[in-house]
Amino acid sequence: MSLRVELVSPTERVWSGEASFISARTVEGDLGVLPGHAPIFGVLVDGVVSIKGVDGSATDFNVSGGFLSVSNDRVSILTETVAK
């Protein structure tokens, strides 16, 4: 099982693909998402979103706020600006 992830900004689709683990910082604190996670919709604060791809590669993105939604192993991260 893996997560289908999309990291999008208003101007482009920054990252999309399969991942095994995602961590992000919401207003409530750090949040980790593994496959099979319950549907959740969170507000992100400025911080790092790290995506661990199914091939073991890990990518970190600095995001400026945004949203994280998880449903049926589909994760979308919306943010205004992204820096690697």
Added chain:
Amino acid sequence: MGAQLRIYRRRMRSVKATKKITKAMELISASRIVKAQQRVTASTPYANELTRAVSAVASFSSTNHPLTTPSENPIRAAVLIISADRGMAGAYSNNAIKEGEQLVALLKERGLEASAYLVGRKAVNYYRFRNRAIAGSWSGFSDNPTYEDAKEVADSLIKAFLADAQSDSNGVDEIHIIFTEFHSMLTQNALAKRMLPLEVVESSEPVAAGLLPMYEFEPNAGTVLNALLPRYIEARVFNAMLQSAASEHAARRRAMKSATDNADDLIKSLTRLANAARQAEITQEISEIVGGADALASASAGSE
């Protein structure tokens, strides 16, 4: 050279110069349409995800958020008109402005005052010339809008929406947007849409594959909506601006193409006229010479 011929030649020169300009503008617009279209496409994933999220939150939470509940007694509505900064695009700006006039009339029928928010110099000039009140105006980026531009516009719209329309003369109860939808290279339509309060959320793709999930909200639905809706408005305004920009380029390309074609026709007919004038001149000269020679011949014949 005769006077007639000189005038024809002068007009041909000026038409040729104009044709060069319109041809260049046509080519520039043609190359920019593609880029503008790509930007529209690049912005759709974000807009779609956001739309999906907003519809999920709005339909699965019972929170009464000011941004989703219509005012019981609306008195004012904001109308955002997106037009061009420059002309030479046929009826592009006019269509958007006309659509705006219709919407304002419609709002008046419902007893609502309209406050105008204008993007693009053409709309600003139209309102200024008629001495109408402008609530906000932005220009200088109509052919290449950035997300920051959209944010600026959306921010002031949201601010006006959150202000209480009953007590504050800047406050509005509804936000409508008028932009030009980019269908294809040949068709673009000016459209009026209501952005707030939210109605049936529309997007280019079917919103949900199957049912929308029962989200758990973090920290809670109200906070999420608070954070989500401004972003949603920004994304909508940005998308509208990008589509309008693409439409503007397409409209300009078409207008400049027909201008170039017209210049071609004009040059052709002027060439014909100039040729006829030259021929007439030559014929006249010949007949003058022949007439002169005849006169000389008969004069010298008479003297002998």
